[in-house]
């Protein structure tokens with residue numbers, strides 16, 4: 001039953017593949033690839049600023065948004081060392097690992113605040129308490145929507161807290177999946193930055209999801225211009241290379257592709273939700289290109305069985321070690337196969 005190459009539904013990539021315009025842009029750029037990428041980077045910054053309604057000096061490109069996350073951690077560590085004020089990073093648990101990872105690599109202590117039991121929401125009062133209990137600077141790393149749950153935190157839970165936080169509290173709002181959000185209670189941190197409410201916020205976004213450019217490594221940060229100027233000094237020079245810059249720009253200009261990308265992911269989401277309903281397996285309301293859903297049982301056993309049936313699904317996300325798994329929404333054709341295997345697992349009594 002095992003495929004020669006498995007269906008990869010484990011890393012929240014976009015298996016639709018890159019837009020044809022992006023591929024062509026890369027080919028067309030090869031003739032000037034012996035030069036540094038200043039022109040295409042400037043064009044991309046201009047476009048990113050334009051679509052987000054901010055000025056160019058409020059945008060910092062990254063070698064993937066992962067680099068933008070790292071620059072914020074490094075910037076605050078530098079500030080901490082210079083001022084003698086200790087720094088901690090506070091993260092919900094589980095969440096995307098890189099905030100914690102970059103902090104740990106740099107020797108910054110990390111406090112993990114479990115999601116609420118049953119509903120798997122961010123526990124905002126507990127997050128706030130983790131900072132209140134600490135004498136020093138706190139960097140919160142908050143994904144909205146969160147990964148692996150795929151759910152959002154509503155603006156009325158976030159906005160008043162984040163925009164009125166004391167000066168020594170900083171926030172990374174990781175909005176990697178914001179293009180998929182339909183819930184009207186979501187509001188991007190970019191709005192608060194534009195309203196001048198948020199000096200201590202950095203919003204990070206990526207081209208790895210809707211734009212299907214995970215391998216090209218393009219992301220960006222948006223913040224106040226003072227914050228961006230400081231962050232830039234912690235980024236590596238020309239971090240978004242020529243191919244990444246032209247591919248990202250071409251994708252943003254390819255409206256038909258962006259519409260197709262969103263539509264096929266939405267179709268895949270409906271297919272997976274339908275089979276989960278049919279099998280009576282609970283799932284969280286996904287606002288992303290993945291679904292966190294019940295599997296009734298040990299997660300590692302489920303992952304192994306899926307792999308044996310030719311499908312790679314999400315890893316174990318401690319502390320949720322039992323009962324739930326994350327599946328990435330691949331193409332509708334890929335999800336047909338996933339649906340078939342999940343039904344088979346039910347026949348076998350495995351889910």
Ligand SMILES: Cc1ncc(COP(=O)(O)O)c(C=O)c1O
Nearest residue numbers: 064065066096147176206208219
């Ligand atoms: C919340 C979140 N942020 C960032 C990333 C990585 O983004 P990039 O590829 O831009 O480094 C991911 C990838 O899965 C993610 O889930």
